[in-house]
Amino acid sequence: MKKSIFCIVLMSVVGGMIHIPSNEYAYSTSRNADNANDSTFSEVKLCRDHIAKLAPYYEVIHSTAKKYNVEPSLVYAMIQVESGGRSRAVSHRGAKGLMQLMPETARAMNVTNPLDPEENIEGGVKYIRYLLDRFDGDVSFALAAYNAGPTRIARFGGIPPIKETQRYVDKVLSIYIQNSTRSNAVYM
Numbered sequence: 001m002k003k004s005i006f007c008i009v010l011m012s013v014v015g016g017m018i019h020i021p022s023n024e025y026a027y028s029t030s031r032n033a034d035n036a037n038d039s040t041f042s043e044v045k046l047c048r049d050h051i052a053k054l055a056p057y058y059e060v061i062h063s064t065a066k067k068y069n070v071e072p073s074l075v076y077a078m079i080q081v082e083s084g085g086r087s088r089a090v091s092h093r094g095a096k097g098l099m100q101l102m103p104e105t106a107r108a109m110n111v112t113n114p115l116d117p118e119e120n121i122e123g124g125v126k127y128i129r130y131l132l133d134r135f136d137g138d139v140s141f142a143l144a145a146y147n148a149g150p151t152r153i154a155r156f157g158g159i160p161p162i163k164e165t166q167r168y169v170d171k172v173l174s175i176y177i178q179n180s181t182r183s184n185a186v187y188m
Contacts, residue, residue, distance in 0.1 A: 053085030057098070060118050068129040073179035074139070075125055078146070081171045087117045099124025143169045
């Protein structure tokens with residue numbers, strides 16, 4: 001039984017600085033890869049590499065999220081799942097950057113260099129805002145559309161029966177919900 005753990009890193013925002021708490025543990029959702037509905041919470045060591053990877057993008061994430069009226073915690077969760085915070089990530093399907101923009105999506109969002117972190121975040125946040133508006137604020141549908149494309153959501157009338165998309169939505173929502181239930185903290 002293969003398990004994967006998605007790190008949820010607690011970072012307190014103190015006066016514009018990112019403060020890593022002295023407690024080395026944070027709660028993480030542990031998912032059974034064979035059964036996406038099998039969820040447990042466990043303590044895991046903080047993934048300090050995720051803090052280091054996203055710390056340089058703190059300002060752009062927050063300012064872009066504010067510009068498009070998207071919760072920064074959703075953006076952090078998406079980046080964590082999409083690229084693990086790697087700005088130069090390229091998928092086997094051609095998605096690029098922190099928010100893994102496909103070439104057609106990047107063009108539609110006026111992103112000329114999807115490997116530029118600022119452009120990538122701008123394009124990804126602009127696109128998730130478009131999807132949230134298109135699906136009446138339904139975060140699950142917007143995330144599914146981000147992963148599988150909006151036409152599939154329309155065709156199936158909801159999240160399509162594609163395991164990759166279902167797992168993607170589940171992973172992002174797990175991290176996002178953890179963040180949304182805590183005040184004055186950011187989880188990645």
